[in-house]
Amino acid sequence: MKYVEKLRNSGLRPTKQRLQICEVLFNTEKTFHFTINELEQKIKKQANNKISLATVYNTVHAFEKKGYLKQIPINSSETYFDTNVTDHHHFYDLKEEKLIDLDNSDVGPINILKKINGKKIKSVEVLVKLED
Amino acid sequence: MKYVEKLRNSGLRPTKQRLQICEVLFNTEKTFHFTINELEQKIKKQANNKISLATVYNTVHAFEKKGYLKQIPINSSETYFDTNVTDHHHFYDLKEEKLIDLDNSDVGPINILKKINGKKIKSVEVLVKLED
DNA sequence: ATCGCAGTTTATAATGATTCTAAAAAAGTG
């Protein structure tokens, strides 16, 4: 399994459940956005077995902490995650309630001129809301 | 009362509760960020009486719909609102869990090059996460 | 002013995403 090493290297035991979730999340051509519930559905369908909801939460949070996933800052009742962990941004289609990736190259360079004493910039995320 | 007209003009009856919330939200030198619970506390203290939590929610949502408040897109257990409805951005201090305003002039001009068919850009919001 | 009604407020219940719990299962180690 190609994810065994990845997990081990980050100090996570390569359990059956984590490997299965890796398959669903990372064994794809394209990156994608998901909520915990969408992920649970996808696991059920793709792997044809059920992983406890608590485990899905645990795993997603563990992966996020290790930098394999990113949370997308958006106001929605459910939290959105992104398998694309490179620096990039998002459109949010208000009507369809859908997220669309926006590559760094689709956004001019962003220069934050204000500095906060003793703080470093960890990330810069742009959310572009779309309407009809 | 200076808020009676404002409310009437937007089709909201100027009720005692709404006027009181207007005082707390808008009768200040500076704009500010708040959660519903922080607002409830502020009302209790400033006006020395209690408005039902449901009414605070209703009112904040009504004001947001009318454009008197903005939701701040951020992943937090509570929803943050902003009395500053002009185009601007935010720092988010991850450690302190505090929001800090970032004027448009503190951010270089942002140019969204990608276009989505049939959609208009409603807003462009930048969230800059800070760490120590 | 009073009436009547749509719009509001309210306390409380319901919802729903997320986290907690503690017992069972699995993984790593020697």
Add this chain to the structure above:
DNA sequence: CACTTTTTTAGAATCATTATAAACTGCGAT
């Protein structure tokens, strides 16, 4: 295999938010 630690799990608990439905209020019409 025996033992320890980590992980999984079902179900309970939590907590922000929304729904409910009864009481109340603002306001125009009479």
